[in-house]
Amino acid sequence: MKQIQIKDVTILNQLNHININLISGEFYVILGTPMHEEKSVISIFDRSISYEGKIIINEIDFQNYQKNIGIIPSKFVFTKNSVLEYLKKDSIAFKKKSLLEILSFFNLNHYLHKNVLFLSNSQKALLSFIRVILKDPDFLILDDCFTRMDSNDKEKCIEFLKKWMKTGNKIILYYTNDVEDILLGTQYLLFDRGNLLKIGNHQTLISDEKYFHNIGYDLPFILDLSHKLSYYNLVKEPIFNIEEMIQILWKLK
Amino acid sequence: MEIKVEHLSYKKNQNPILFDVNMKISSSMITTLLGSSGSGKSTFLTLFQSGCPTNGSIYIENIDICNKEGLSTVKNKIGYLPFHYESLFVKKTVGEQLLFYLHMHSYQQDMMKQIIDTLSLVNLNQTYFTKKISELSNSERKRIALASILVYDPTYIILDEPMQDLHTCEIKALEKQLFFLKNIKHKTILVGTKDAELALRISDYIYIINQGKIIEHGDKISVLKKEKLLCSCHLKTPKMIHFSNIVNQNVNTKIGYHCDINDLIKDIYRAIPKDKNV
Numbered sequence: 001m002k003q004i005q006i007k008d009v010t011i012l013n014q015l016n017h018i019n020i021n022l023i024s025g026e027f028y029v030i031l032g033t034p035m036h037e038e039k040s041v042i043s044i045f046d047r048s049i050s051y052e053g054k055i056i057i058n059e060i061d062f063q064n065y066q067k068n069i070g071i072i073p074s075k076f077v078f079t080k081n082s083v084l085e086y087l088k089k090d091s092i093a094f095k096k097k098s099l100l101e102i103l104s105f106f107n108l109n110h111y112l113h114k115n116v117l118f119l120s121n122s123q124k125a126l127l128s129f130i131r132v133i134l135k136d137p138d139f140l141i142l143d144d145c146f147t148r149m150d151s152n153d154k155e156k157c158i159e160f161l162k163k164w165m166k167t168g169n170k171i172i173l174y175y176t177n178d179v180e181d182i183l184l185g186t187q188y189l190l191f192d193r194g195n196l197l198k199i200g201n202h203q204t205l206i207s208d209e210k211y212f213h214n215i216g217y218d219l220p221f222i223l224d225l226s227h228k229l230s231y232y233n234l235v236k237e238p239i240f241n242i243e244e245m246i247q248i249l250w251k252l253k
Numbered sequence: 254m255e256i257k258v259e260h261l262s263y264k265k266n267q268n269p270i271l272f273d274v275n276m277k278i279s280s281s282m283i284t285t286l287l288g289s290s291g292s293g294k295s296t297f298l299t300l301f302q303s304g305c306p307t308n309g310s311i312y313i314e315n316i317d318i319c320n321k322e323g324l325s326t327v328k329n330k331i332g333y334l335p336f337h338y339e340s341l342f343v344k345k346t347v348g349e350q351l352l353f354y355l356h357m358h359s360y361q362q363d364m365m366k367q368i369i370d371t372l373s374l375v376n377l378n379q380t381y382f383t384k385k386i387s388e389l390s391n392s393e394r395k396r397i398a399l400a401s402i403l404v405y406d407p408t409y410i411i412l413d414e415p416m417q418d419l420h421t422c423e424i425k426a427l428e429k430q431l432f433f434l435k436n437i438k439h440k441t442i443l444v445g446t447k448d449a450e451l452a453l454r455i456s457d458y459i460y461i462i463n464q465g466k467i468i469e470h471g472d473k474i475s476v477l478k479k480e481k482l483l484c485s486c487h488l489k490t491p492k493m494i495h496f497s498n499i500v501n502q503n504v505n506t507k508i509g510y511h512c513d514i515n516d517l518i519k520d521i522y523r524a525i526p527k528d529k530n531v
């Protein structure tokens with residue numbers, strides 16, 4: 001998948017004439033405004049909402065690419081199945097070997113025959129993530145899917161996604177309410193009451209601070225700290241890492 | 254009026270989930286039960302509604318709620334927001350829903366005024382009265398669930414992951430309302446969460462639960478700066494606390510632990526030798 005063109009897409013009361021080009025190899029993070037369902041852009045891809053405009057993948061209407069699109073939902077419903085049965089359900093190219101490898105990566109390999117209803121909420125969220133990943137889609141949509149996970153499970157998913165992105169021609173679109181997660185992506189999309197307000201990357205975070213404030217967010221902690229310390233002449237440029245900041249502040253290098 | 258939990262244990266289908274839990278939840282304070290997914294915190298919080306542990310007691314105003322009679326005596330004073338908050342929805346519209354909870358808890362005063370005040374407490378206006386719950390967004394539904402337990406003005410508010418599904422602005426607003434409920438209305442609030450950042454912002458006191466056992470408790474800073482302990486419980490140390498920990502481990506000068514970034518900056522400024530500034 002090379003690119004996804006979202007052309008003049010409007011959803012009544014939710015999105016207004018949105019134009020975005022999503023490019024292969026990029027990890028996009030969407031932040032929106034409260035009370036506005038900007039994540040409805042995600043609902044377009046699972047065909048659960050009607051819209052005006054066009055979505056084109058590699059010059060072809062996106063509906064022909066449905067099999068290459070994976071959506072990990074924020075909420076999930078489980079029935080009384082074993083982990084294995086749950087994961088097999090709609091995995092087209094199901095291979096037990098790759099399943100075991102992935103389960104082992106997420107420390108779930110001992111749960112294969114366990115009833116999913118007896119798993120913790122974090123493990124259920126993890127299973128929901130794994131089920132989509134097993135299909136190896138080219139376009140992966142994360143619908144605030146980490147909120148129910150423990151921090152260690154979320155970190156495992158991020159580690160997995162970073163490796164997975166390198167397998168080529170992948171695009172990730174991640175809708176979140178956690179501003180810290182902006183740093184997970186390579187690009188961010190800020191929405192304000194249904195309008196696309198700003199597209200940026202790590203380098204533009206500080207200059208876009210006012211846009212973040214407009215939609216109710218502070219900057220991620222380390223950048224906020226870095227930015228505020230620059231007023232006191234304690235740092236010169238944005239720092240993205242706590243350890244690095246401490247080394248610079250106390251000249252430990 | 255405080256809540257006391259004594260030697261509480263709970264088994265589900267013969268599987269032990271809670272082991273000898275002891276807690277003292279002070280009145281007019283926000284106490285946080287911090288634990289990862291599957292640690293037993295939701296099971297524990299559910300007992301404030303069902304009152305059926307395998308062993309032990311929960312005392313509210315010195316009444317043991319772990320028996321039917323005790324629970325029915327204080328039932329109207331307890332507001333419990335479950336993790337699966339949608340289970341609270343029993344009516345079609347917001348107005349019907351809130352009226353239902355007022356009637357269920359035998360609320361005696363002006364019901365319409367109470368509904369409007371409660372909607373305002375969760376940052377919704379009175380136009381929501383006629384709206385259908387099924388047509389609201391996730392965050393609006395969450396706030397209606399919260400309104401359902403606040404509307405009958407309970408003294409003891411038990412909240413399981415209250416901020417999940419909310420936008421940052423809504424989280425900030427709800428945090429303010431929790432402080433209002435604590436400081437002005439003198440409510441006793443118990444919050445269950447896996448979010449240590451939230452625990453840092455709102456708590457007066459923290460209990461950490463892991464594998465069904467209370468393994469640590471104390472004021473929020475003394476608990477949250479124990480990074481290894483949090484990590485062993487699959488909890489993430491709040492960033493500001495982590496920053497102070499790293500400084501204190503690697504630099505000769507010590508800095509304090511803060512909940513506000515501006516206080517942290519003042520402390521950093523004080524702690525850096527001025528000739529070393531950029």
